Amino acid sequence: MQIRAAVSPGPGERFAFENLQLDEPRGDEVLVRIVATGICQTDAHARNGHLPVPQPIVLGHEGAGVVEQVGPDITDLQPGDHVVLSFQSCGVCPQCLAGHPAYCEQAMAANFSGARIDGTRGLHRIDSGAEEVSGHFFGQSSFATHALATRRNTVKVDKDLPLELLGPLGCGFQTGAGAVLNSFAISAGDTIAIFGVGAVGFGALMAARLAGASTIIAVDVNAQRLALAADLGATHTINARESDVARTIQEITGSGVAYVVDTTGRPDMLNHAVDALRPLGRVGLVAGGAPDTVVPAGKLAFGKTVSGIVQGDAVPQLFIPRLVELYRAGRFPIDRLVRFYDFDDIEAAFAAAGSGEAVKPVLKVASAGEHATKP
Known part of the structure; x- marks a missing residue:
């Protein structure tokens, strides 16, 4: 399907909004329509070339949105579910199996390589002759209208909660x-x-x-x-x-x-x-x-x-729901730390993060009730 994304063209360059092609979800993958996504210092470090990510790339790793499609191997998520996206891990190394996925042996490949763990890419330029664009940042690349995640880094949340607030639970607040x-x-x-x-x-x-x-x-x-x-x-x-x-x-x-x-x-x-x-x-x-x-x-x-x-040594599927319930009870008031920006104002949001003006800038990409259509 065709999506709109903010692409980081190269170290220190301004974001460029582009229409890109996103693959259909594979067996364990989830297609998520992004409602909002937080901006983290890790995004800024990657954008500025201080982390080993291949550019051009679609960054973003505190996404929250609505499931639109699931791969055939997924049975516990379905279209319409509200989800928060977190970091990626392999699920099979000793650390993952011991309940410490943040210390996954393939953490760099899973989160920073610009591709899936197997090296393939699900994000493409529409012009097949153009320079390839990287994605799968933290297993999501959520500076976009849609993202491909996997069951490993997708956390279902109740639909009565404000999705636009919950994305930062996937990284910053969780950490x-x-x-x-x-x-x-x-x-x-x-x-x-x-x-x-x-x-x-x-x-x-x-x-x-x-x-x-x-x-x-x-x-x-x-x-x-x-x-x-x-x-x-x-x-x-x-x-x-x-x-x-x-x-x-x-x-x-x-x-x-x-x-x-x-x-x-x-x-x-x-x-x-x-x-x-x-x-x-x-x-x-x-x-x-x-x-x-x-x-x-x-x-x-x-x-x-x-x-x-x-990542606070967290298992996202266990820890994020715990934080959500604390927020619901008024004991973890993340709403006091968030400042919202329109997706198109991504440069202003990054500037506010860099200056310290905003504790946690969040980009509003879509509303929870919107329905996307495939071109």
């Missing part, structure tokens, strides 16, 4: 909340600091409040975001431009925090994070980090650890 609830499994009375209160950081902050953490410290350089963090559950806020972060955390807690979620990826903040820990404390890195970042071994004395966290 932050999962870091706290899954990777750290924090308990009532625990102490935590969150470095960077963007979408991932706010997901972590709201999850820490849900878990009953006694001390929740938000660290950022944006005063408005720090004020919002205090409103959403932070017990303390620190402006990193105005304070020595590690020293201030030590002063607040007396002995350091048990956990730090670092969403910044900055070398200086990683050292602050380790210095802010109490003995046996843990730092979780959800933004990777600069390749030359070094933490002196002496700082890891007394059992301190630093580890990477991918």
Whole structure:
């Protein structure tokens, strides 16, 4: 079928809207009409050439929409179902089979290769002689009117929920909340600091409040975001431009925090994070980090650890419904973090994300009640 997509032509270039051809769904694939899709920093990094994705490519990996067609091997989804799309995994490697699909052995091929795991592509330029365009970004490429996903990264949600709000649960909010609830499994009375209160950081902050953490410290350089963090559950806020972060955390807690979620990826903040820990404390890195970042071994004395966290170590089909119910109950207010943009205003949405003006920009692609027709 023919679709309309925002194509990233090359590193740093403006998006180009194009009509493309999308394959019919294969056996385990799902054709989804995209209602809305969040913008994540990973999209920006890929667009700017900081991630190994082949361009031109259709990006987008926080899609939500309506199922239009399913492959013959799918029995638990049907046309008309409302779904949230998440990250892709192979389903058969040891990590996937052990319930840790975010650490899939084929994660790079599944999410960043621009093709299916088997190397084939379902997205094509209409002019067969034109340069090929890549897709399947995070198994979806949701900066488009339609996307091909698979059963592995498609999560059914109730139809009474606002689809336009739910897409970011597939990555940003899932990553932050999962870091706290899954990777750290924090308990009532625990102490935590969150470095960077963007979408991932706010997901972590709201999850820490849900878990009953006694001390929740938000660290950022944006005063408005720090004020919002205090409103959403932070017990303390620190402006990193105005304070020595590690020293201030030590002063607040007396002995350091048990956990730090670092969403910044900055070398200086990683050292602050380790210095802010109490003995046996843990730092979780959800933004990777600069390749030359070094933490002196002496700082890891007394059992301190630093580890990477991918997608909040979530199984999307289990974790996203949990977050949905928390949202429904008013305990995970993602609606306070979202700003909507028309699909055609994708450049303005990316600019707002880059400047920090919007915590979570979401592109409205279609309404939930629209019906697409195949040309």
